[in-house]
Amino acid sequence: MESNELRIFRVVAQTGSITKAAQSLGYVQSNVTARIQQLESELKTQLFYRQRGMILTPTGEKLLAYAEKIIYLLDEADKALNDSCDPSGSLTIGANHTISSLRLPKLLAQYHKTYPKVDLSLTTNESNELIYKINHFQLDGAFVKTLPLSDENIVKELVFEETLVLISSPLYNDISDLYSKPFLMNTIGCPNRIQLENWLNSKGICNIRYMEFNNLNSIIEGVIADLGASFVPESAIKEYEEKGFLKSFQIPAQYNITKSFFIRRKDSLMTSSLSKFIEMIELNTPYQKLLPKDK
Known part of the structure; x- marks a missing residue:
């Protein structure tokens, strides 16, 4: 064999x-x-x-x-055997749809420019599929939204916590006007969608209509065009709101916090290319190191 x-x-x-x-x-x-x-x-x-x-x-x-x-x-x-202080070789990174469109383009461009010998590739998918690929040695690291309650094979290297807001066209002044509109969200299983459903259900709203987009930019453009409302990271829409293209609404704190992680397989080799990538994330994004007890 x-x-x-x-x-x-x-x-x-x-x-x-x-x-x-x-x-x-x-x-x-x-x-x-x-x-x-x-x-x-x-x-x-x-x-x-x-x-x-x-x-x-x-x-x-x-x-x-x-x-x-x-x-x-x-x-x-x-x-x-071939690793050195000068990163080279392959580095395969995964990211869910929101993170890939929100933060990664500039980061990947900077990394490629700084370490041109690294063969850098990106896979975009749902968090559960990315975790599967990490566990089956198909990715060196991944940005994900959710993690299993316990997976001893996974190490959480970095974490980022942010606030989610409900967004709509500027035409609407009352949040209740949005309850009956379609919600532009990622597909089933998206943590943001689950939190949105939990909040709406707490208000007695169960008949929720969706238009599914797996691209944050498409979701925002759809909301601006008044296709419906959405529930997205506040940091993603600040510029649009400042320019008057859309409006945001705060919802209760128990429903509006989301966390994303950069993970890798626990027994994977920490190559110089992966180590430098993690270092660059920490220096150039809001992601922060987790304490050893939280990994």
């Missing part, structure tokens, strides 16, 4: 398709098929159900867990 076979196996498992795996790896399909068959023959077991795609068998699920660890350790060894 060679490491390259495990890498091919992992990509097939992740994509659920020989065709997609071949495209991702830059191989011809017949090569990928042959390597999977060779691995199954060597292990004397079936790793995939071949019906409407490639679906892992129970044995395949077990092998995937080991493959991820083996590939991670090999890559980590390479990083450790």
Whole structure:
């Protein structure tokens, strides 16, 4: 069982398709098929159900867990042996939709300019998916909104707490005028959306209509155009409100606080590229270090 076979196996498992795996790896399909068959023959077991795609068998699920660890350790060894004070190599960062549009563009541009030898990449997704990728060695670090109540594999490096406000077109002076309007929010599972629902439910409002946008700028533009209202970080709309493009309303404190974290896997290697990235976040954003007992 060679490491390259495990890498091919992992990509097939992740994509659920020989065709997609071949495209991702830059191989011809017949090569990928042959390597999977060779691995199954060597292990004397079936790793995939071949019906409407490639679906892992129970044995395949077990092998995937080991493959991820083996590939991670090999890559980590390479990083450790080649790491230096001058950051280089790959750095894969994840961020949820709000954070990626609100704070990251300038930060990433600054990092790329300061450390041009680092191959920096960004993945945008929901927090739960980013946490999954952290746990499965697919990201070096990620900005997320929510965390599991307890996950011993995750370290919270930095935290940022901010206030959420209800926003609308300047046409509305009374917050009650917004209760029946559509709310422009991220998809189900977004912490801000959950807090909005809890607040509205506390006021007896349960029939909530949504227009789903996974982009903060699109949400703000939609509110300015009077498509509906939204519930967003106060820092994101200050300039718009000062220019008279929209209006904000405060809601009770138990519903208006949101926290975001920068996380990494606890047993991951702290490379110089990741260490410098964390340092740059702390110096150039409102994110702050957590005390060891809070990590």
